[in-house]
Amino acid sequence: VTDTARWRVDGRAATELPADDRGLAYGDGLFETMRVVAGRAPLWTWHMERLEEGCRRLGLPQPSPGMLLDEVAAATDGLDDAVLRITWTAGSGPRGYPRQATVPGRLIVVAAALHHANTFMATHGVALFECATRWSLQPKLAGIKHLNRLEQVLARAEWDDPSFSDGLMLDIDDRVISTTSASIGLVVDGVPMFPALHRCGVAGVGRRLAMASLPDAVETDIDRATLASASEVFLTSAVRGMLPVRAIGDRHYAAGPVVRALQAAWTTAGMPSLRPAEQP
Amino acid sequence: VTDTARWRVDGRAATELPADDRGLAYGDGLFETMRVVAGRAPLWTWHMERLEEGCRRLGLPQPSPGMLLDEVAAATDGLDDAVLRITWTAGSGPRGYPRQATVPGRLIVVAAALHHANTFMATHGVALFECATRWSLQPKLAGIKHLNRLEQVLARAEWDDPSFSDGLMLDIDDRVISTTSASIGLVVDGVPMFPALHRCGVAGVGRRLAMASLPDAVETDIDRATLASASEVFLTSAVRGMLPVRAIGDRHYAAGPVVRALQAAWTTAGMPSLRPAEQP
Numbered sequence: 332v333t334d335t336a337r338w339r340v341d342g343r344a345a346t347e348l349p350a351d352d353r354g355l356a357y358g359d360g361l362f363e364t365m366r367v368v369a370g371r372a373p374l375w376t377w378h379m380e381r382l383e384e385g386c387r388r389l390g391l392p393q394p395s396p397g398m399l400l401d402e403v404a405a406a407t408d409g410l411d412d413a414v415l416r417i418t419w420t421a422g423s424g425p426r427g428y429p430r431q432a433t434v435p436g437r438l439i440v441v442a443a444a445l446h447h448a449n450t451f452m453a454t455h456g457v458a459l460f461e462c463a464t465r466w467s468l469q470p471k472l473a474g475i476k477h478l479n480r481l482e483q484v485l486a487r488a489e490w491d492d493p494s495f496s497d498g499l500m501l502d503i504d505d506r507v508i509s510t511t512s513a514s515i516g517l518v519v520d521g522v523p524m525f526p527a528l529h530r531c532g533v534a535g536v537g538r539r540l541a542m543a544s545l546p547d548a549v550e551t552d553i554d555r556a557t558l559a560s561a562s563e564v565f566l567t568s569a570v571r572g573m574l575p576v577r578a579i580g581d582r583h584y585a586a587g588p589v590v591r592a593l594q595a596a597w598t599t600a601g602m603p604s605l606r607p608a609e610q611p
Numbered sequence: 612v613t614d615t616a617r618w619r620v621d622g623r624a625a626t627e628l629p630a631d632d633r634g635l636a637y638g639d640g641l642f643e644t645m646r647v648v649a650g651r652a653p654l655w656t657w658h659m660e661r662l663e664e665g666c667r668r669l670g671l672p673q674p675s676p677g678m679l680l681d682e683v684a685a686a687t688d689g690l691d692d693a694v695l696r697i698t699w700t701a702g703s704g705p706r707g708y709p710r711q712a713t714v715p716g717r718l719i720v721v722a723a724a725l726h727h728a729n730t731f732m733a734t735h736g737v738a739l740f741e742c743a744t745r746w747s748l749q750p751k752l753a754g755i756k757h758l759n760r761l762e763q764v765l766a767r768a769e770w771d772d773p774s775f776s777d778g779l780m781l782d783i784d785d786r787v788i789s790t791t792s793a794s795i796g797l798v799v800d801g802v803p804m805f806p807a808l809h810r811c812g813v814a815g816v817g818r819r820l821a822m823a824s825l826p827d828a829v830e831t832d833i834d835r836a837t838l839a840s841a842s843e844v845f846l847t848s849a850v851r852g853m854l855p856v857r858a859i860g861d862r863h864y865a866a867g868p869v870v871r872a873l874q875a876a877w878t879t880a881g882m883p884s885l886r887p888a889e890q891p
Contacts (some may be wrong), residue, residue, distance in 0.1 A: 336631070336705075336706075338630050338631070340630055341727055345630070346629060346630055347627035347628060347629055347630055348627060348628065348630050348635070349615070349620050349626060349627055350620055350625070350626055350628050350719055351618070351626075351721070352635065353764075354635050355628070355632065355634050355635045355698070355700075355719075355758070356642075356698070356758070356760075357638075357758065357760035357763070357764050358637075358638035358758055358759045358760060358761055359760075359761065359764050361634075387845050389761070389764075389765065390765070390768050398693065411813060413731065413852035417705060418635070418636070421637075421764075425616075426616075426644070426694065426696060426721070426723070427761070427792065428763050428764050428766075428767035428791050428792055429767050429768075430622070430656065430767075430768060439630055439635075441630070441631075441700055441706070441708070464751055465749075467744075467747035467748055467749035467752075468747055468748070468783060468784075469762065470796070471762075471765055472747075472761060472762075472765075477761055478635070478636070478637065478638075478761075479637075479638045479640055479759035479760070479761045480638060480639075480708070480759070481637065481639065481669070481752060481757055481758075481759045482751075482752075483637070484633075484637050484639050484669075484701075484708050484710070485669065485670070485751055485752075487708035487709050487710075488670050503749075511708050512707070512708055521703060527872075537616070564666075577696055581693075608871035
């Protein structure tokens, strides 16, 4: 549940941006979406590292860290708990694929208050739709959070039954990669496993927290049979936290010790509690 | 060479658009770029067919044909020869991949005058850089002109030597697909050939004119060896017309009868002449 969003464009409160932005024209840009709790983004450093890596990979200028901090503070001022999106584009440019060397990037920031932690999903888990839309393989874009997100939009448009909280996405070679809007992890024979993301997918910041919290975690290719054999399946999101998966198709999973440990790590990192029992 | 661009957003002269547009957020939309000659777009019907097909494939509402015609007329009024871009997005929406069922699309139109036909390139041909960036394979997005164009942006950013007019792009399985901003065709043993585009690429409107003008043209997978064996290689573009390719790496090609026939077909279709000799 969100209040009216607070928008800022290039350092000013504004709800519009120039129509010649290359983010609109070609998806030429990056974004980060994060939780901001009482003016602080607990996973800020990792969001900034992913954004910087994206700028390097796409050949975009780096945004000024001071400007980013100022804009986040202005957008979230007075909010106890907020979702913040930072969009950083290649800026205005003439028609055509060539970037102009001298044009600065454009910063768009939006924040909205969050009022309800979804404790039901964190406690009881979520059911996943099985999406037909696949991740294509593009190593040059894999891992970074760029603005070309039509595969996830099309995957998300495949269902409207609200009993599915998200949808499982494979790549075109049938590897398990993610859901439409979160990272996925599983536990097989006691070992936490995360999909390798060098061909496609987004290297989630919630996932990074999860992997940092699980010293024996491995990153590897995961096929459907491995997913079916898992003792636990869970989602990680820098906004929604750590959620057990309770069903994928007719396969059911129980929440287990790994996702409960990740939920505790989420709170320890400075995020709001995901479960009523954990609240002080 | 262009004058100041004339922008229109949702039916009004405007140079800004709402920051919550899904075209910016996720590349959730489509575009068409075309030539408008004395108020008439000679290839209008085919541009509209591709745009409609894109709306069907992405699940977007269809723009109103009357509104499109009105906007194009307003943007190009008084221009003898113009490049026009129509962008049609999923419109404004809250954060997140799900589209809102009730939100209309957004129409952004921009036109700019063209002053010089590039007769030198049409006569003598263009040299192509060989891009390392590949097209990924995504049948759900292949052929349509959607807003997720980072692969072409990255390919175009690979060179800045102005002796290369465009760059050749292969797919990840080494098939010849296009250049960064035009379709490609070739002639092998007298047969005009165009790349099959059901896995990736953009089904160009200039290419459609070329294929319609060449009754014996075939659409097929094309490897590098076939490209190297061609007697003619040419580019097609709905904006720039039909251009011979004179070099790709150390392989040189001569302009031949097929590209000259296509240049005549371009003029016959109502486009400005590409070569001084053809001018009345």
